[in-house]
Amino acid sequence: MVVGRTDVLVLAILGTLAEKPLHGYEIRKRLGSQLGPFRALSYGSLYPALKRMVAADLIGVNDDGPDPASSRRSRIVYRLTEAGKAQLQEELASAGASAWEDDTFDVRFSMFEHTDAATRLRILEGRRSRLSERIEEISVGLRAVRERHDAYTAELQRHGLERVEREVEWLDKLIENERAATSGDDDPASAG
Amino acid sequence: MVVGRTDVLVLAILGTLAEKPLHGYEIRKRLGSQLGPFRALSYGSLYPALKRMVAADLIGVNDDGPDPASSRRSRIVYRLTEAGKAQLQEELASAGASAWEDDTFDVRFSMFEHTDAATRLRILEGRRSRLSERIEEISVGLRAVRERHDAYTAELQRHGLERVEREVEWLDKLIENERAATSGDDDPASAG
DNA sequence: TTCGTCATGTAATGGGTTACATGATTAC
DNA sequence: GTAATCATGTAACCCATTACATGACGAA
Numbered sequence: 001m002v003v004g005r006t007d008v009l010v011l012a013i014l015g016t017l018a019e020k021p022l023h024g025y026e027i028r029k030r031l032g033s034q035l036g037p038f039r040a041l042s043y044g045s046l047y048p049a050l051k052r053m054v055a056a057d058l059i060g061v062n063d064d065g066p067d068p069a070s071s072r073r074s075r076i077v078y079r080l081t082e083a084g085k086a087q088l089q090e091e092l093a094s095a096g097a098s099a100w101e102d103d104t105f106d107v108r109f110s111m112f113e114h115t116d117a118a119t120r121l122r123i124l125e126g127r128r129s130r131l132s133e134r135i136e137e138i139s140v141g142l143r144a145v146r147e148r149h150d151a152y153t154a155e156l157q158r159h160g161l162e163r164v165e166r167e168v169e170w171l172d173k174l175i176e177n178e179r180a181a182t183s184g185d186d187d188p189a190s191a192g
Numbered sequence: 193m194v195v196g197r198t199d200v201l202v203l204a205i206l207g208t209l210a211e212k213p214l215h216g217y218e219i220r221k222r223l224g225s226q227l228g229p230f231r232a233l234s235y236g237s238l239y240p241a242l243k244r245m246v247a248a249d250l251i252g253v254n255d256d257g258p259d260p261a262s263s264r265r266s267r268i269v270y271r272l273t274e275a276g277k278a279q280l281q282e283e284l285a286s287a288g289a290s291a292w293e294d295d296t297f298d299v300r301f302s303m304f305e306h307t308d309a310a311t312r313l314r315i316l317e318g319r320r321s322r323l324s325e326r327i328e329e330i331s332v333g334l335r336a337v338r339e340r341h342d343a344y345t346a347e348l349q350r351h352g353l354e355r356v357e358r359e360v361e362w363l364d365k366l367i368e369n370e371r372a373a374t375s376g377d378d379d380p381a382s383a384g
Numbered sequence: 385t386t387c388g389t390c391a392t393g394t395a396a397t398g399g400g401t402t403a404c405a406t407g408a409t410t411a412c
Numbered sequence: 413g414t415a416a417t418c419a420t421g422t423a424a425c426c427c428a429t430t431a432c433a434t435g436a437c438g439a440a
Contacts, residue, residue, distance in 0.1 A: 009399085019340075025419050033333040034345065035352040042401055047421055074408070075419065112344035141225040148211075152304035153226065159362055160227040163355065170351055201427085217391050234429055239393055266391065266436070 006096065008104050009049050010058070012038055014080065014088040015111045017059060021079035024050055036106030050078060058084035088114075095119050100127035121178050128171045131164050138164065198288065200296050201241050202250070204230055206272065206280040207303045209251060213271035216242055228298030242270060250276035280306075287311050292319035313370050320363045323356050330356065 016022065016030050028046055031038040053059045062077045080088070092115045099108050105127050112120050138161045145154050208214065208222050220238055223230040245251045254269045272280070284307045291300050297319050304312050334349045 007399095023419075024421095033336050035330070035333075035348055037400095040401095043420070044402075044422080045400055051421095106348060109348050110342075110345045113342050138227070141227075144225050150302075150305050153302045155366075156227055156298060156301050163358075166355075166358070167351075174347075199427095215391075216393095229428095232429095235392070236394080236430070237428055243393095268392080 006091070006098055006104075007049075008037065008107055009041075009045065010053060011088075011091055012036075012107050013049060013053065014058065014084060014091070015107070015114075017078060017080050017084070018088060018111075018114060021062065021077050023075050023077050027078070034106075034110055036110065037103040038107075053084070054078075056083075057081055058087055092116075093119055095122040095126065097126070099123050100130045117178060117182050121175065121182070124171055124175050124178065128168060128175065131168050131171070135161065135164050135168070198283070198290055198296075199241075200229065200299055201233075201237065202245060203280075203283055203303075204228075204299050205241065205245065206250065206276060206283075207299070207306070209270060209272050209276070210280060210303075210306060213254065213269045215267050215269050219270070226298075226302055228302065229295040230299075245276070246270075248275075249273055250279055284308075285311055287314045287318065289318070291315050292322045309370060309374050313367065313374070316363055316367050316370065320360060320367065323360050323363070327353065327356050327360070 012031060013027060016027050022030070024043070024046055027050075028041055028043070031041055050059070054061060058081060059078045060081050062079060092111060095108075098104050100123060105123070108115075108123055115123075138157060142154065142157045142161065145157055204223060205219060208219050214222070216235070216238055219242075220233055220235070223233055242251070246253060250273060251270045252273050254271060284303060287300075290296050292315060297315070300307075300315055307315075330349060330353045334346065334353065337345050337349055
């Protein structure tokens with residue numbers, strides 16, 4: 001396979017294109033308006049990725065939009081092929097361990113609208129247990145740091161721990177919501 | 193110059209070695225017990241970096257510890273050279289724009305104990321204004337996301353915004369502390 | 385004696401950015 | 413007309429990881 005199996009960038013592009021066909025510049029803008037690893041994606045990454053995806057037949061190209069008379073040449077609109085749609089569906093239905101790593105999680109989460117409830121729950125719970133591990137690690141580190149008494153390092157550690165703990169609380173709310181929605185149907189994501 | 197001017201890894205190693213001479217494996221452990229970009233530094237990065245630093249005369253090598261009779265060969269202890277100490281002091285006294293980027297900030301912050309009060313304040317304030325910019329960016333993105341109504345993406349964005357806002361609050365407490373300490377002297381970092 | 389950890393290192397690879405290069409379109 | 417933004421792309425580079433390779437030491 002030309003395109004790496006769980007290439008996060010490819011997944012993000014696939015997800016962006018799922019809504020509607022877009023040209024490269026616009027894809028970057030959409031990705032840039034979201035959190036996660038592609039907040040400031042460079043064209044030096046984007047365009048080669050699009051090329052690879054075309055070569056792998058995940059996306060196809062179309063000249064410009066629906067109005068050829070309104071000038072504006074040299075704008076390449078990408079749309080999902082059937083293979084691309086299938087690939088996206090396949091990835092959305094699976095939730096490997098990478099789905100709860102920092103970078104991948106954000107990308108996966110932003111596609112929850114198109115993910116089935118069971119997979120959403122698996123990802124949220126996987127993420128949660130990943131963060132629990134990290135809390136344990138940081139706690140151990142905190143004790144070690146305190147022994148070498150360094151007020152600033154300890155404070156940084158303490159703040160980092162707090163941040164992760166808060167993310168766990170956030171996940172707990174989301175998981176609760178998902179569970180409620182699964183039994184009673186309806187009402188996704190409103191843990192604000 | 194062989195070693196890049198503000199190589200964060202080099203700075204982190206310099207800072208770790210400032211306390212006392214250590215061998216590579218131990219440097220990695222210390223770095224690993226802290227937050228920041230070197231939580232899980234690989235040897236493939238560490239040892240070449242140490243080599244570069246030796247070549248640049250920032251650190252020097254010594255065979256093992258003070259007890260040659262207690263066996264244990266092949267352990268290379270690194271210590272700061274005068275040039276290394278000078279380089280560290282120079283970097284600790286300066287606070288370029290990179291000092292408030294995500295990765296660098298944590299490393300710089302963990303060395304605050306050895307940084308003068310004025311530079312500490314500059315870094316904290318720089319970081320704060322950096323995050324203010326980000327809050328503005330995310331807020332704009334949030335409005336854009338809400339227009340395309342996607343409950344999950346919006347929730348992710350909202351949570352990200354909240355996280356950054358909390359970090360700003362944390363910084364505010366630290367800045368306040370630093371200001372109080374500068375006028376009255378004493379008592380660093382206790383914003384818990 | 386074998387397993388886990390300590391300890392050091394190199395080569396290949398990966399996944400991104402930066403710098404460079406070009407040109408059309410839009411707003412002032 | 414000219415500056416900003418839209419729009420696409422390549423080549424060089426950076427900085428890390430992974431996989432590989434080696435070997436000593438301590439404990440079961």
